[in-house]
Amino acid sequence: MKLFKFALVLSLAFSQITLLAEREYTDEQIAFWEDEAFPVLEENCWSCHGVSKKIRGGLVLTTLEGVLKGGEFGPSVDLKNPANSLLLKMTSHQDKDHEMPPDGKMADEDIAVLAKWIELGVPFPVADEVEPEGEIVHHGADYEKGKQHWGFKKAAKPTLPDESMGSHPIDRFVNHRLEKANIRSNSRAEDHVLIRRVFYDLTGLPPTPAEVEAYVNDQDQNKFSQLVDRLLATPHYGEKWGRHWLDLVRYAETNGYERDGNKPEIWRYRDYVIDSFNQNKPYDRLILEHIAGDELPDADAASITATGYQRLGVWDDEPADRTLARFDYLDDIVRTSGELFLGMTIGCARCHDHKIDPISAKDYYSMLSFFANVTPHRQAQSNLVQVTSANPDPQSLQTRRKWEVRRNQLQKSVQSLKSEFFAKLDSRHLPSPTLDLTDARAGGIDWKYSLKNPGDAWETNGFGDAQWLVGKSGFGLRGTPGSIVNTEWKTKDIWLRHKFGLAELPKSLFLSFHHDEDITVFLNGRQILHRTGYSTYYQTEDVTKSAISALQTGQNVLAVHVKQTTGGQFFDLSLRGFAKPVNLDQLLNKHGKEVLSAGRFNLYNKDKAFLATHLKAEPSSNQYPVLAVAESGDHPIHILRRGNPALPGPLVNPAFPGILGDTIAEIPASYQTSKSSGRRRVLAEWLASADNPMTARVMVNRIWQYHFGRGIVRSSNDFGLQGDDPTHPDLLNWLAHQFVESGWDIKAMHRLIMSSDAYQRSSAPNDQALLEDPLNNLFWRFDMRRLQAEEVRDSILAARGSLNLQMGGPSVTPPLPAIVLATASKPDQAWGRSSPAQANRRSVYVKVKRSLQDPILLSHDAADTDATCPVRFTTTVPTQALTMINGEFVNDSALTFAERIRKQGGSTLRDQVRHGLSIVFSRKPEPEEIEAGVRMVEDVKMAGNLTEKDALERFALLALNLNEFIYLD
Numbered sequence: 001m002k003l004f005k006f007a008l009v010l011s012l013a014f015s016q017i018t019l020l021a022e023r024e025y026t027d028e029q030i031a032f033w034e035d036e037a038f039p040v041l042e043e044n045c046w047s048c049h050g051v052s053k054k055i056r057g058g059l060v061l062t063t064l065e066g067v068l069k070g071g072e073f074g075p076s077v078d079l080k081n082p083a084n085s086l087l088l089k090m091t092s093h094q095d096k097d098h099e100m101p102p103d104g105k106m107a108d109e110d111i112a113v114l115a116k117w118i119e120l121g122v123p124f125p126v127a128d129e130v131e132p133e134g135e136i137v138h139h140g141a142d143y144e145k146g147k148q149h150w151g152f153k154k155a156a157k158p159t160l161p162d163e164s165m166g167s168h169p170i171d172r173f174v175n176h177r178l179e180k181a182n183i184r185s186n187s188r189a190e191d192h193v194l195i196r197r198v199f200y201d202l203t204g205l206p207p208t209p210a211e212v213e214a215y216v217n218d219q220d221q222n223k224f225s226q227l228v229d230r231l232l233a234t235p236h237y238g239e240k241w242g243r244h245w246l247d248l249v250r251y252a253e254t255n256g257y258e259r260d261g262n263k264p265e266i267w268r269y270r271d272y273v274i275d276s277f278n279q280n281k282p283y284d285r286l287i288l289e290h291i292a293g294d295e296l297p298d299a300d301a302a303s304i305t306a307t308g309y310q311r312l313g314v315w316d317d318e319p320a321d322r323t324l325a326r327f328d329y330l331d332d333i334v335r336t337s338g339e340l341f342l343g344m345t346i347g348c349a350r351c352h353d354h355k356i357d358p359i360s361a362k363d364y365y366s367m368l369s370f371f372a373n374v375t376p377h378r379q380a381q382s383n384l385v386q387v388t389s390a391n392p393d394p395q396s397l398q399t400r401r402k403w404e405v406r407r408n409q410l411q412k413s414v415q416s417l418k419s420e421f422f423a424k425l426d427s428r429h430l431p432s433p434t435l436d437l438t439d440a441r442a443g444g445i446d447w448k449y450s451l452k453n454p455g456d457a458w459e460t461n462g463f464g465d466a467q468w469l470v471g472k473s474g475f476g477l478r479g480t481p482g483s484i485v486n487t488e489w490k491t492k493d494i495w496l497r498h499k500f501g502l503a504e505l506p507k508s509l510f511l512s513f514h515h516d517e518d519i520t521v522f523l524n525g526r527q528i529l530h531r532t533g534y535s536t537y538y539q540t541e542d543v544t545k546s547a548i549s550a551l552q553t554g555q556n557v558l559a560v561h562v563k564q565t566t567g568g569q570f571f572d573l574s575l576r577g578f579a580k581p582v583n584l585d586q587l588l589n590k591h592g593k594e595v596l597s598a599g600r601f602n603l604y605n606k607d608k609a610f611l612a613t614h615l616k617a618e619p620s621s622n623q624y625p626v627l628a629v630a631e632s633g634d635h636p637i638h639i640l641r642r643g644n645p646a647l648p649g650p651l652v653n654p655a656f657p658g659i660l661g662d663t664i665a666e667i668p669a670s671y672q673t674s675k676s677s678g679r680r681r682v683l684a685e686w687l688a689s690a691d692n693p694m695t696a697r698v699m700v701n702r703i704w705q706y707h708f709g710r711g712i713v714r715s716s717n718d719f720g721l722q723g724d725d726p727t728h729p730d731l732l733n734w735l736a737h738q739f740v741e742s743g744w745d746i747k748a749m750h751r752l753i754m755s756s757d758a759y760q761r762s763s764a765p766n767d768q769a770l771l772e773d774p775l776n777n778l779f780w781r782f783d784m785r786r787l788q789a790e791e792v793r794d795s796i797l798a799a800r801g802s803l804n805l806q807m808g809g810p811s812v813t814p815p816l817p818a819i820v821l822a823t824a825s826k827p828d829q830a831w832g833r834s835s836p837a838q839a840n841r842r843s844v845y846v847k848v849k850r851s852l853q854d855p856i857l858l859s860h861d862a863a864d865t866d867a868t869c870p871v872r873f874t875t876t877v878p879t880q881a882l883t884m885i886n887g888e889f890v891n892d893s894a895l896t897f898a899e900r901i902r903k904q905g906g907s908t909l910r911d912q913v914r915h916g917l918s919i920v921f922s923r924k925p926e927p928e929e930i931e932a933g934v935r936m937v938e939d940v941k942m943a944g945n946l947t948e949k950d951a952l953e954r955f956a957l958l959a960l961n962l963n964e965f966i967y968l969d
Contacts, residue, residue, distance in 0.1 A: 023064075023124075025125070029120050029121070030123065036116070037114070040110045045100075049061040049062070050063070051132070062130040062132060067087075073086060073641040073642070074086060074649060082115065085118050087114060088111065089647075091106055091111050091114065147358070150729060151343070152358070158730040161176040171756050171758055174731065183772050183778060184780070185758075185761060185779075186764055188757070189760060189782065189969065192215075192922070193969045195211070195212055196212070196922045196923075196968065198227055198231060199922075200968050201706070204788075205240075205795070205798060205803075206795050208922075209923070209924075228754050229751075232747050235274075235807055238273075238277040239842055248340050249290075249336065250865050250867055251269070251312055251863075253847055255315040256315065256851070256866065257315075257316050257317070260851040265625050266308055266627045268624075268627070269309065269627065270844070276289075280746060283744035284744045285744070287688040288681075288688055289306035290309045291307075291680050291683055291684035292684040293307045294629060294630070295671065300387075300389070301387035302389075304626060304628050310333050310629045313336070324644075326376055327368075333374070334368045335347030338367070343697070343713075343718060344694065344720060345718055345720060345722075346359055347364070352642065357659075359657055359659065359720075360658065362652055362655075366652045366656070367655075367656070369653060369655075370665070370679045372635040372636070373634060373676075375629075381625070386623060387623070392621040393622055393623075395808075396621050398809075399624075400621045403619050407615065413604075413607040414608050415538075415540070416537035416538060417603065418539075421596055422540045422576075423538070424596075429591050429595070430578060431580035433576060433579075434502065435500065436577075437576070439473055439513075439573055440572045441484060441574075444474065444486055445472070446470055446471070447471055447472070447487075448470055448496065448497045449469050449470075449475065451494060458497075460559075461499075473487070475488075475571045476489050476571060477570065479568065481516075483572075489569065492565070494561075495559070496560045496561075497559045497560075499556070502556060506578055507581050508542070510544075511528070511541050511573065511574070511575055512573065514539070514570060516534035516571070517534045518531065519561070519563075520560070521558070521560050524552065525557075526547070542584060637651070654679050660692070663686075665683070667679055667682055696737070697719070698716070700735040703750070704753060708758075710783070716870045727778065758779050761781050762782065763781055784968065784969055786968070788861075790842070790843035790862070792856060792966065793854070794843055796893045796960055799900075800896040803841075804840040804842075806841055812832075813833060813847050814839035816852070817855065821852075823852065824851065832847070859883040884960070884961050893960065898953040898955070916956060916959050920960065921965070937954070940955070
């Protein structure tokens with residue numbers, strides 16, 4: 001095939017050389033050129049492609065060589081198949097990718113002229129050629145200009161400014177800029193402000209009034225750093241910072257589009273993210289696991305789960321063009337990864353070279369080829385991968401417990417029915433008995449028993465038991481489930497013996513027993529049965545193989561030890577032997593309906609079948625499915641002209657963006673496995689390299705953004721030419737180097753940033769500073785912010801005292817208003833129904849459905865999940881106030897909150913108001929604030945003729961709407 005392609009290329013090249021060399025045309029060709037083709041080309045094409053100062057797309061149509069060579073999308077004409085010529089496709093205006101000339105479609109007769117011109121062999125006399133003098137302009141940006149851009153250059157670690165700028169390295173950079181601008185910074189915020197700021201920044205939850213009071217009164221000079229360390233160690237840190245990461249990776253649990261189907265098990269990726277932040281997983285490792293967690297030499301359940309990141313995008317389960325849909329799917333991965341890890345808008349080069357940044361279409365498709373073999377998204381369980389964890393998985397344990405409960409139910413039904421059948425059999429169904437020691441169901445037998453340890457050899461035939469007590473079976477406490485107590489037994493242990501004689505040995509032997517709890521059975525000193533735990537029903541076992549050889553003619557002894565630990569206690573046993581072999585299962589199939597009744601026999605057969613099926617589906621406690629990436633086949637990637645799979649261009653191989661080094665990726669043979677190409681591992685290692693000029697800067701900028709409300713580079717997903725310049729470039733570079741030197745330690749970066757004066761400043765206004773720096777570009781103060789959507793909901797739940805802090809597991813579905821559910825195509829199936837306790841869990845565990853969102857989260861600017869969300873824009877719109885005042889969730893919460901402050905606040909209205917305000921303010925309220933609250937309750941009570949209970953509920957609703965509750969200083 002390769003030889004054929006090479007020959008074809010040579011053939012085409014030779015044809016073009018021949019055309020250029022010969023230039024011998026017939027009279028018909030000359031006449032057609034002069035009268036038809038030349039006027040059409042000159043009028044419609046030459047102005048952009050030959051005679052202008054800038055020649056668009058590298059395409060020259062004023063010379064035969066230019067026509068044959070073509071531009072950046074390939075040759076203009078196909079002399080072997082004229083109808084397939086690119087020139088004709090581009091002038092067809094069949095879609096947005098084929099619109100030349102751009103100002104309107106040519107007349108059909110003019111397009112027909114071009115088609116005939118190509119069929120005639122593109123006659124083009126030398127005398128009519130116009131050599132281009134203009135600049136060849138490609139669609140791409142200026143690489144030379146791009147190389148000088150700060151964002152694409154590897155920066156050395158800057159020198160710290162002079163110590164006179166402060167003792168903290170961050171403050172030296174910040175104060176240096178403030179001094180140059182002659183702006184005075186704010187002083188340190190008050191303690192009650194700082195503790196609330198730190199709590200929300202690190203956990204997304206408010207401190208309790210008691211925690212605030214303890215912190216304010218603490219005189220330890222290290223109390224702030226101790227607070228930061230304590231909160232970084234709480235599991236709620238991972239929930240807060242995991243939510244930031246989920247914004248960036250466009251986390252959602254459904255596919256989008258009309259059906260918006262579920263992404264099965266994707267909640268495990270969310271839990272992986274939370275766990276990773278809590279474990280302080282190094283950032284470079286986080287990258288490796290997201291891109292190539294399945295290809296790593298130490299791949300495990302967590303790293304494979306991380307690759308679910310590549311399955312998070314929207315997916316159309318009924319695409320009109322499946323080939324295009326596949327490239328859309330891969331584009332989502334490449335586009336998101338470029339912005340997330342590199343701060344580069346690589347996706348803009350899908351259809352053409354990037355218009356602004358030095359990123360070519362070749363760069364784009366070279367990056368895409370790292371993911372070329374990723375299997376497409378499919379319906380239902382198709383993309384699930386089974387993983388094995390070193391530790392039991394909580395959800396798998398829960399699944400295992402449910403399976404065990406069902407197994408026990410089925411076993412009880414089958415065993416008890418089987419034992420009941422056996423107990424009811426008589427001489428009509430069975431051969432002659434040689435041994436019949438009955439249990440309590442049939443009247444029982446007398447046993448010798450001891451409540452004290454009898455010592456060694458008590459279970460043997462020759463042991464003397466003359467002094468033992470005598471009692472009839474069964475033994476235990478009355479009231480024990482399933483028991484028939486004839487002899488009361490209350491101690492922890494009981495030893496029992498029963499002697500019996502045999503004239504002939506049986507050919508079959510059956511043991512029926514009921515135990516609560518541990519039981520060990522001996523026959524003539526040999527152990528024939530041991531069971532732990534307890535049962536609430538009789539079981540029958542064929543012990544012919546294990547026990548019959550222990551019997552002897554003459555005297556035998558059956559001995560039992562029962563040990564009880566807790567709860568009820570009961571023991572009963574029967575032993576039956578027969579002169580001929582007995583197959584109990586065959587007897588049951590033959591006589592079951594007669595002995596048990598038709599209904600109970602049918603129940604036995606049904607549960608027996610269910611049990612067999614159930615046992616085959618036994619789940620593991622540390623094996624579970626995850627939605628993860630997988631590869632299949634070897635898919636070559638071509639540059640697609642205008643991003644269209646129908647217009648393939650040159651073949652490309654995995655490579656990194658040229659502006660960052662133009663390095664062709666070498667895939668070591670050792671990276672390749674039977675299931676994977678190893679390509680993604682090479683990309684992941686490049687992304688996570690300390691030598692990558694983008695990765696560390698992008699991440700420290702994000703950490704800074706989530707602490708200060710905006711990044712040092714405001715456009716945190718775009719470090720390119722159309723993004724914002726850093727306000728403090730040296731600080732950004734210094735932090736990036738510090739980050740790498742720390743081992744990519746995210747928590748260390750928190751400590752560094754939060755220990756600075758810049759972070760601990762007051763948010764108070766300053767007239768002079770506001771005049772000089774109204775946007776606070778120089779960080780002279782801390783920017784006040786509104787709580788994020790999840791923080792608003794979680795804070796309301798915390799205020800009312802019903803926040804459920806359970807972590808992990810499948811997502812929850814709190815109640816949604818009927819009007820919201822009505823927007824779904826199938827309202828009754830669109831959302832689940834969690835229990836009240838589960839519905840009160842933190843918002844990070846609320847199901848993220850692309851087509852349906854909780855009103856309180858939606859109205860407070862929850863993340864857009866269709867693409868990576870680097871910044872949540874804070875809007876101020878009427879629906880927020882309406883949701884907070886009239887919304888069902890907030891009004892129900894106000895009732896619960898009022899009940900809480902009524903019960904906990906004290907007996908007087910003033911005490912109750914004080915308690916309510918201390919909860920929403922996270923501080924002691926001022927006397928005038930308490931008085932205002934009391935007056936509000938009294939005014940509402942009088943104006944509305946309400947009871948004090950109803951009036952306090954109105955106050956609770958007001959308290960949940962106060963600015964100090966919703967905003968963070």
